[in-house]
Amino acid sequence: MRDLSNDHDWLSINTATVRQQADFVGIVEACAQRGIRAVSPWRDQVAHVGLERAVRAVRDAGLKLSGYCRGGMFTSDSAHRPDMIDDNRRAIDEAAALGAPCLVLVVGGLPQYSRPGSQPSKDIRAAHAQVTDALAELLPYAQNAGMPLAVEPLHPMYAADRACVNTLRQALDICDALDPGRTGSIGVAIDTYHVWWDSDVWKQIARVGRDRLLAFHVCDWLVPTKDMLLDRGMMGDGVIDIPAYRREVEAQGYNGFIEVELLSNDWWSRPLGDVLDTVIARYKTVV
Amino acid sequence: MRDLSNDHDWLSINTATVRQQADFVGIVEACAQRGIRAVSPWRDQVAHVGLERAVRAVRDAGLKLSGYCRGGMFTSDSAHRPDMIDDNRRAIDEAAALGAPCLVLVVGGLPQYSRPGSQPSKDIRAAHAQVTDALAELLPYAQNAGMPLAVEPLHPMYAADRACVNTLRQALDICDALDPGRTGSIGVAIDTYHVWWDSDVWKQIARVGRDRLLAFHVCDWLVPTKDMLLDRGMMGDGVIDIPAYRREVEAQGYNGFIEVELLSNDWWSRPLGDVLDTVIARYKTVV
Secondary structure (H helix, E strand, O other), X not given: OOOOOOOOOOEEEEHHHHOOOOOHHHHHHHHHHOOOOEEEOEHHXXXXXXXXXXXXXXXXXXXXXXXXXXXXXXXXXXXXXHHHHHHHHHHHHHHHHHOOOOEEEEOEOOHHHHOXXXXXXXOHHHHHHHHHXXXXXXXXXXXXXXXXXXXXXXXXXXXXXXXXXXOHHHHHHHHHHHOOOOOOOEEEEEEHHHHOOOOOHHHHHHHHOHHHEEEEEEOEOOOOOOOOOXXXXXXXXXXXOHHHHHHHHHHOOOXXXXXXXXXXXHHHOOOHHHHHHHHHHHHHHXX | OOOOOOOOOOEEEEHHHHOOOOOHHHHHHHHHHOOOOEEEOEHHHHXXXXXXXXXXXXXXXXXXXXXXXXXXXXOOOHHHHHHHHHHHHHHHHHHHHHOOOOEEEXXXXXXXXXXXXXXXXXXXXXHHHHHXXXXXXXXXXXXXXXXXXXXXXXOHHHOOOOEOOOOHHHHHHHHXXXXXXXXXXXXXXXXXXXXXXXXXXXXXXXXXXXXXXXXXXXXXXXXXXXXXXXXXXXXXXXXXXXXXXXXXXXXXXXXXXXXXXXXXXXXXXXXXXXXXXXXXXHHHHHO
């Protein structure tokens, strides 16, 4: 396991972490000022400043990317399917323009939440099938663009409205089905927040392999969690033994960025510099 | 699959569903008045009126039980372990006195939440091991009392503070380890609220078998869920295709009570009779 205590060379900031404090360009500059070497942008934050401006900001600051957030929302009724595919192709193109190493995918839950306006459904098994079908359709386009697709299993509390892929086992089963030859064109993003609870996760991390380990995200689980979406904890403030998961991930050969992604009303209410300084301090001590 | 539309012969009310509206005796009487044939009492509600009074109320009303809630909270530091074992033995004895068919177990999360005062820990793997160890220790006592132990996998959002057994697969692995001969002394309680999201659940229900299917609970998942503990939905108000799960459970040979367990600030604020009448109507139409 890498020693993170001496510097923050492998820290990446997911831009959602400070989305309320600055626009994308401001976030990039604040990160660069602190010697943070990478970011993972969200699409809406990039769109807000314009893709070209975002590309220039990243290049001018000398930053790398650890991912691009996010494609997905694959579940829809048939009327919304063409838009869904187009939308994901655009996400792939943007990720390529920005030089991202992967496109992170939040796969969608039931159609009415994934693509609003879709016919309501309670058929979670149909949603599972739609995710695999959409990935199969998009994979050649992503391969052409040289953009690996990172399926991110989300915590099961998001199954209805955000993602019906909820365990690492399930994500890897999809990878096995679509890319049995392990070309590296589809893999997983592992976030401690989403997988920490799973007694099966240790066996599944061992199953991932370096070629499918496209991103590693960290934050903490607070007790109590006051909001299901916007109350993620700063590393060290919750109950996740983050180094235990990092140890297993790095034992698979992962030596890339450790991306901090906090969606938190609490941390969004604090000054940008304070949040980044706290992230750096916690990265060195409790990640 | 059974036709539930003509009567409510197989409906059971978990007494937590109306815990704010009446005491245990009042709940039993209100159920009996409506021809509800079974209840599943909570320990604190029984303790409030006294065990003997509770036993008499159930007998006088001619009710059956579909379970007794709850034993468990197995995770603790070593100082709290003797109390934990004693507490669970008492729960087994109470369940036997009440004539319950099983003791439902919420196994506990991290020790500091399961048995307050315990040394804080972030070691979820140690918690998993403690659950299995405690079950192994209690099983002979339960067998002696003729009281089957029903491990209830809880939704993963409760892993830290309520139960670190979060999938049916995990619960069945524990049953396999402790009772390879399938004596029926340990099994599972399946609640749609806790397992509906799991893409693996269909395969796992098929694995349960009649002998380990000790209880079947229903309620619905609301979008959005406003409170992680107290915002369960009345059947039909959420996104769970409840009959799809019941079909698979009954395909295993299950023909027992269907227990409605709602923990909901919303439904707790309504009159007792209205809640029970709504439960009966929904049981007949959307369960």
